[in-house]
Amino acid sequence: MDLFFIIIISVISLGAVFAIIRFIKGPTASDRVMALDTLSVMLIAVLVILGFLMKRYIYIDVSLVYAVLGFIGVITIARYLEGGI
Amino acid sequence: MQEFLTYSIYGTAFFLMLLGLYAVLMKKNLVKIVIGLTVLDSGLNLLFVAVGYISGGTAPIFSPAVVGKHVIMTDPVPQALVLTAIVIGFGVTAVALALVVRLYRKHNTTNIDEIKNLKW
């Protein structure tokens, strides 16, 4: 079971490394914002899995806050690119 | 491995602090200076929390999972300090950005070299 979760976390980290490479390369601002969005969704999943491994119920609250508030920054930057605000 | 990880966290925190200090001292743009302040804040918070960490410990929060058992807990004092420091850092950032907007409306530039007279 421990080996299973090590493999899970490693594969998700590899996906996160690809998103980081896009964050470094990305030519426009939109690419970087998209990499930030994907990283935050990956982080929510990783935080829930870590909370399961640490056996504490309180740790789930952090990812709940991420799921509620994480999209406000992306929407603000998108409205700026559109010319609004 | 544990010691190496601890020292690498300290090194990263000091590196972030030095990077923020470089931005505060050397950059000419006002918004960039505020961003440097934010980066410096982040490094300082990371250093404080890493100092209070004990290997194998759990969070200092009482819940049914830890009541009545023999567990190791990390130091709660740096965490409380950092919790206050994050909120105060946000207040400092908000005031500094408001001053940047006022300076831009007065002088029509954000370059710090072109703002010469101190009187508004």
Add this chain to the structure above:
Amino acid sequence: MNYIGYFLISIGTIFLFLGGLGILRMPDFYTRLQAGTKASTLGAMSSILGIGFLQPEWFIKTFIIVVFIAIANPLSSHALARGSHKAKQMPFLKDEKIGDAYEAVEEKLHKNQKKEDKK
């Protein structure tokens, strides 16, 4: 119950990995955006539900997280795509004759709106 949980976590991990790979490999911005959004949303929802199956006392809170992800993540991606289109970021086209379909539809909607206003 445990096997359902492990199966869901495996599926979610594979989709999260494919989302990262799609972000790196796709040719232009809009295809990258759809890879990053759809794959990573399904992956995160599936793996969080898997944790809920593994630990049945936590199922309600994990279900709330899944509902919030399903609301928030497509919303932010839609706003990002709309903003980038308004900022004149063009997709990668093989032949240039296709043109901008979204712009034409929006002009048509605008005209209809004006007609209704006149009435």
Add this chain to the structure above:
Amino acid sequence: MTNIEIILTIVSLVLLIIAGFFAVLKKDLIHAVVATSVISLVLSLMFYLLQAPDVALTEAAIGIALSTIIFIITVRNTKRFEDK
């Protein structure tokens, strides 16, 4: 620390250094603001790994939502590019 935490710590430390360089050195201020947001995101994961979930919660709420909003409003009221 277990093996999983070692993997996540190394990845997040590398990402912290990269995002710090981006936040300080980029000429386009929108890119710098996005890099600041990434720093806040990864810092929240670091607090979580160092067993401080309340600090991670505060950092998530302030760094992701509020800080980005006030930076974007400032950039919109001033200039976007940093002149040399």
